[in-house]
Amino acid sequence: MDRLDPRLPQTWLGANFWSRTGGPLMWRNYSPDVVREELAVLHDHGLNMTRSFFYWPDLQPEPEVIDEEKADRFADFLDAHRELEMSTIPTFIVGHMSGENWDPAWRNGRSLYCDVWMVGQQAWYIENLTRRFADHPAIAGWLISNEIPIYAGEAEEQTVTTWARIMVQAVRAGGGTQPVSIGDGAWGADMSGHASGFSTRRLAGFTDYVGPHVYQMETDIVRSHLKAAFVCELAAIGGRPVVLEEFGLSSDFASPEHSRSYYRQVLTTTLLAGAVGWIAWNNTDFDDLAGQRPYSHHPFELHFGITDSHGRPKPPLEALAEFSRLLERIDFPHCHRAWVDAALVVSSYLAAGYLSVDETQRRLVVRHTEQAYIAAKEAGLAVGVVREQEDGGLPEGYRLYLVPSVKELTAPSWHQLVDLAEAGACVYASYCAGESPSQRGPWWSATEELFGVRNDLAYGINNPVVDDLVEVRLLADLGDLRAGTVLTFPTAGTENSRAFLPVTVTDGRVVAVDAAGRPMIVVKEHGRGLAVLSTLPLEHFAARRRDANPEDTWRLYRALGLIAGIESPVQVEDPRVLIDAMEHDDGRIFHILVSERPEATEARVHSREPLSTLDGEPVTGPVHLDPYGVAVLVSTPSPQENR
Known part of the structure; x- marks a missing residue:
């Protein structure tokens, strides 16, 4: 089959970002020093970007008014990224966040999708913020919303699609040439069977990538580990690049070691499922904000961070660092998914x-x-x-x-x-x-x-x-x-x-x-x-x-x-050790093993070609895998093996 390998201009590996000084209220409680400390920790662990948020009630306090102080703080936030050669994707309509909906005081219940004046206000807001920041080198892309079906509700598909197209046009009118997507979570009928009005296929007609948000609970550990990968496979319906825009877990819901394993599994299996970007939820814990909404009534949201509330790395950040090194070692920008039959x-x-x-x-x-x-x-x-x-x-x-x-x-x-x-x-x-x-x-x-x-x-x-x-x-x-x-x-x-x-x-x-x-x-x-x-x-x-x-x-x-005549050149005996491949432009094939065993295991691998490790050591026996671990083997097929 022809290879479908949509790309973005760069590989995104990062975190959704609220500063620990305020969460959604960070623009009221902005600390340039703390923001730089927080970004430095992410940068030092191999992350190259964030997804950021314009908290709508603060940035647009009145119709056709931008709060200049908040906008200036966002400009400094962009400068902080640039100092570390990082980038960010601003999100405009927030809107919904972590179990709370936040309205501008002047909305007065108007429909975000159907009220002409309200649609115009959103378009004005997006166009004007885009115009202010579009030329900043730290801007990697744009997002219209955050999980807006929760905030603005569901609607007919034609209505939602028209609203979304107008919002994207507002970005372009403001001079935003970077990739743009909707931020809806990719939860519509073509992904889940539930008709929310947000069609991944229809939205792909005028957006540049798809951004699933994946947090489902499960009753089977393998389904849990592969859930995001399968969602990424479904999200390719429109032929757009797939970025895992939100994923993660509260450390109130998982032990440190299980947290690390979950991140390792999701990152690796979605890589093999065609994802080209990963943005974890989220950069920090918020223990000092326990009395502030939404954390006061959703206390588990306090601990979704990949760092704690003092900026110290947690196991998920260590897994992200490990994944960053993997992307570098396989030279991911020059890799593509292997052929399938x-x-x-x-x-x-x-x-x-x-x-x-x-x-x-x-x-x-x-x-x-x-x-x-x-x-x-x-x-x-x-x-x-x-x-x-x-x-x-x-x-x-x-x-x-x-x-x-x-x-x-x-x-x-x-x-x-x-x-x-x-x-x-x-x-x-x-x-x-x-x-x-x-x-x-x-x-x-x-x-x-x-x-x-x-x-x-x-x-x-x-x-x-x-x-x-x-x-x-x-x-x-x-x-x-x-x-x-x-x-x-x-x-x-x-x-x-x-x-x-x-x-x-x-x-x-x-x-x-x-x-x-x-x-x-x-x-x-x-x-x-x-x-x-x-x-x-x-x-x-x-x-x-x-x-x-x-x-x-x-x-x-x-x-x-x-x-059917399908036989992988590299096979593993154990069904609890999954294997898939990435091909490099130079002909190397990276065979990636992912263990679904809770204990360490020695996987028996059969190959038609000599195998080596990423360090160049020949593989002559079973391959060691840590509990829920990952290993990468390398082969260079003979000419007759190449298609």
Whole structure:
């Protein structure tokens, strides 16, 4: 497949910044000396930028008025960055911050999106602040807002998109030529299934990068570690660079060592998922502000800092420093993601707005593809996360297509999957009835043509999986899975979703059955390719379970990869050690291992090419990995290995 590698003018590695002298009120309590101390600590640990904030009630105290004293303080803040050769991305409409919404006194409840006068005031404010600072060398980019759906609410997509376009135009009218984005968090329907009005795809039409904010809680440590990576994969929908604009944790929620591990995992896995910038939340703790809103009523917000309230580094900053050194050692500006031959399909039902598709079903699309992403990583299978086009159509050219626990694809896409298999691809889909009782059945087409089966469903009735564990026994070889192999799948789900698809096999071939002898995996050959059906919702089972990963879906995916002719030149035996690659322009390949083990481990690595460490030492045995640790191996493929 063609390589998609959107870039920004520079690599951003930094922190969201409020000074410990005031938090959101820092422009009232500004200390040039403290700000310089705070920036110096970040700089000394390899960070090169910040994301900063114009606190709106202070900067625009009246309509068409800029507070000159506050603006002068921001100018000094920019100078402090320049002194350290750092840069910053100012954020205009704040607005929302850390559990509190902050209004200019003159807003009086007017709609930020729909009230013409209010839209004009925002545009005036943005244009005038941009004009003041656009030529300062410390300006790296611009952000319109901070999580504005929380502050201004949700609205129709057309309304939000029009408002956002006007705000971006205000930056350009003020002379801002640097990259600009919205700052909304990338939480809309095409990312989460919830229609907030903020469409990542629509906004990409006039912005320069996408900035996800990722803080979700989890019940599975591997899902927690890979959550931000999968979000970054989804965020590439508009073809714009992806910057992890906010991520982090309160040290009230995690021990120091787990905090370090979480940062290390998120930074490394998002690097491998295509992110080109990282901005942690946030630069400092705020213990001296415990009586000030928002910290008084959200006390855990006091301790999101990568430094403590005295400016001392915390474990997350140490992980950022480690990551900074990694980016330098691999010469990241001259690296790109490795080629992939496997496609993980995201159904268009996530965001297309078709009638009679409820949010329950849309959210499941995310959960199922996320779990499939994890299983593919555990299988050592690099995947491209691809989107089904609205009203049908999938990108061509992949050797393997994974369609996990799917209730809905459009009819044209099902027929296209037949064509892709006949052209030589391996097509995999697993059934899921979905969690909604509405139209509970497969929204599939060409099922018999693709898989060689007819469904044996009774109308309105699903076929429950009653056992807590399903054993699937292979009757024939499948990739590296030999006949007689038993795969085990703990089950989960609701009364609607915990169900299998009963089938009558026509011209398919049953390769695996359950304890009752029912077909669980069916294969049908198509020309040079084949299609593989799982009648169980394997990814749904795992997505709905606590501490699910790894589970045996990764073994099935590894077998599918081999059938499709996909074999990584460097492989790891342990599914708890993930591996992916970055390619340097000079031909070197950096194979990055990420351990999902809480204890130290020695990973057995198999390679077709000689491997070395970043220090140039040859790798001749197992590779040591610290708990939740990272290791980087280097190879230089022979000419026949290069594409």
